[in-house]
Amino acid sequence: MFELRPWLALIFRRPGRLVLGGLLILATLLSGIGLLALSGWFITETALVGILLAAGVQASVNLYVPGGGIRFFAVSRTVARYMERVYNHDTVLRLLTDIRVTLFRELAAANRAGREHLSGPQWLSRLTSDVDALDTLYLRLIAPTALALVVILLLALMAWLLFDCAVAAGVLMVTLLALVIATLAVYLVTRRASSRQSDRQEALRTAVVEHIEGFGELRAAGRTGRHGAWLLRQAHGMNAEQARVESRVGWHQAVSQLLVNLAAILALWAGYELFRADVISGPVLVLLPIAILGLTEVMTVLPDAFGKLGSTIASARRLNRDTASDHPPIEIPAPPEGLALQASDLAVQYPGYAPVVTHLDMALAPGERVGITGRSGSGKSSVADTLAGLLQPARGTLARLPCAYLTQQTVLFDDSLRANLRMGCSTATDGDLWRVLEMVELAERFAREPDQLDSWLGNTGSRLSGGEARRVALARVLLSPAPLLILDEPFTGVDADTRARISKRLERWLDGKTLVALAHGPDALPATDRVIPLG
Numbered sequence: 001m002f003e004l005r006p007w008l009a010l011i012f013r014r015p016g017r018l019v020l021g022g023l024l025i026l027a028t029l030l031s032g033i034g035l036l037a038l039s040g041w042f043i044t045e046t047a048l049v050g051i052l053l054a055a056g057v058q059a060s061v062n063l064y065v066p067g068g069g070i071r072f073f074a075v076s077r078t079v080a081r082y083m084e085r086v087y088n089h090d091t092v093l094r095l096l097t098d099i100r101v102t103l104f105r106e107l108a109a110a111n112r113a114g115r116e117h118l119s120g121p122q123w124l125s126r127l128t129s130d131v132d133a134l135d136t137l138y139l140r141l142i143a144p145t146a147l148a149l150v151v152i153l154l155l156a157l158m159a160w161l162l163f164d165c166a167v168a169a170g171v172l173m174v175t176l177l178a179l180v181i182a183t184l185a186v187y188l189v190t191r192r193a194s195s196r197q198s199d200r201q202e203a204l205r206t207a208v209v210e211h212i213e214g215f216g217e218l219r220a221a222g223r224t225g226r227h228g229a230w231l232l233r234q235a236h237g238m239n240a241e242q243a244r245v246e247s248r249v250g251w252h253q254a255v256s257q258l259l260v261n262l263a264a265i266l267a268l269w270a271g272y273e274l275f276r277a278d279v280i281s282g283p284v285l286v287l288l289p290i291a292i293l294g295l296t297e298v299m300t301v302l303p304d305a306f307g308k309l310g311s312t313i314a315s316a317r318r319l320n321r322d323t324a325s326d327h328p329p330i331e332i333p334a335p336p337e338g339l340a341l342q343a344s345d346l347a348v349q350y351p352g353y354a355p356v357v358t359h360l361d362m363a364l365a366p367g368e369r370v371g372i373t374g375r376s377g378s379g380k381s382s383v384a385d386t387l388a389g390l391l392q393p394a395r396g397t398l399a400r401l402p403c404a405y406l407t408q409q410t411v412l413f414d415d416s417l418r419a420n421l422r423m424g425c426s427t428a429t430d431g432d433l434w435r436v437l438e439m440v441e442l443a444e445r446f447a448r449e450p451d452q453l454d455s456w457l458g459n460t461g462s463r464l465s466g467g468e469a470r471r472v473a474l475a476r477v478l479l480s481p482a483p484l485l486i487l488d489e490p491f492t493g494v495d496a497d498t499r500a501r502i503s504k505r506l507e508r509w510l511d512g513k514t515l516v517a518l519a520h521g522p523d524a525l526p527a528t529d530r531v532i533p534l535g
């Protein structure tokens, strides 16, 4: 339950809306109960008068007052239901916006260590199913429980006023027990299985996406069948867990409904005694039992919602764990006058692992170009991430000018070439884009495309070769107005001749900019003033 606290705080940020929404639900419920009770009273009254008339006894019934009441409740129930749906769904959509915006804000602020432990499908789960689980807290859980309690108290009051104190106490006890069984008891018996099922569902979703993404590799290794069978076993396990949860929910729902019906029978039986003692009339006798039966309208939704509470809490736990509170953004101060970058006694280390690089000292004057080289695994990318501000230095100090960073992994978006390039500089004109494409030797290739700058690059640049995608990513960074560029393996996948030609042009393009380029050897670097070997 503790896990829900930050999300409940978000939900209760608009108390006025929640109260008004709750009152509309209450109006719907009371109209329904009023309609049932008054109809029961009316049917009984007319039946009794009919029997009396048949027996030749003078009797009459007032058709107008109860008829008017029934019409009123029928209309008020429809209107209240309509308004309640519109208003509460609007509230839920606002809640969803609050939750999503909070989540996105925290994710955007997180540094790399705060994000990289999750795979793509896991992020998708956070942003879709986990958020959706939370947005139902108010409408499916909080509001119906509170209203069921209000209706139970009103029914007890009605029993007290129409019948007597003992009947009121009996109705209160039995219906409260029904409420506890439909809520707390369901939660207690399903919370572990429901939470496990939610974790399993996420693991299965991740495994299915991996299966689809790695289908080529699985096929080449002849493992598609085995991997598919494993996935099916996981799915069966998850379904079995779900069936267990559903069956427990079902049993509790049945017992809780039984208790509500028992309360109605109790009221009927006690009312009959009062009727025989001439304390109440026949139609009043049926009023309370029928009103109690109206309670089932709100009670039926509760067991299912409380059966899912375990998985909602699991969603909240995942969201709390994976949002950025432990990983605040890294602030890098400006360097002293006359320097573009200064690193002193820098240590690079992943939390929980041995240091990758220690005692790194660097001082770059504006316009200086430095290469960092090292064998595979020596820590080049980790140093680049640290210099760029994606990884918190384990020790030492770092100061630098604003920078643009080409990461070792080529990241392109499923968008047009223009949109991908403009991420480097949103004010770049088409002329600027063609010039930078010329620089990385892609202008001719895209000039031949029918859509030219509007050519679609596909998911992660899938419509390009590895070397082409790399050059688009490089072009995007080269467009940036930042005075410092950090390029990690800028020429991955680019042949030696093309690399040499681009390097030559880069010298002019980077005029006045400070450069840190990282690669396994000097031949994979653009021209630099000096080279720092790592490891």
Ligand SMILES: Nc1ncnc2c1ncn2[C@@H]1O[C@H](COP(=O)(O)OP(=O)(O)OP(=O)(O)O)[C@@H](O)[C@H]1O
Binding pocket: 116, 350, 353, 356, 374, 375, 376, 377, 378, 379, 380, 381, 382, 383, 408, 520
């Ligand atoms: N997220 C991480 N958590 C823990 N260790 C990591 C992480 N990322 C990298 N490492 C480790 O840090 C070391 C340096 O990795 P890094 O990617 O910086 O090397 P590199 O010099 O860029 O290698 P390459 O030339 O192969 O890209 C490696 O031993 C790697 O296993």
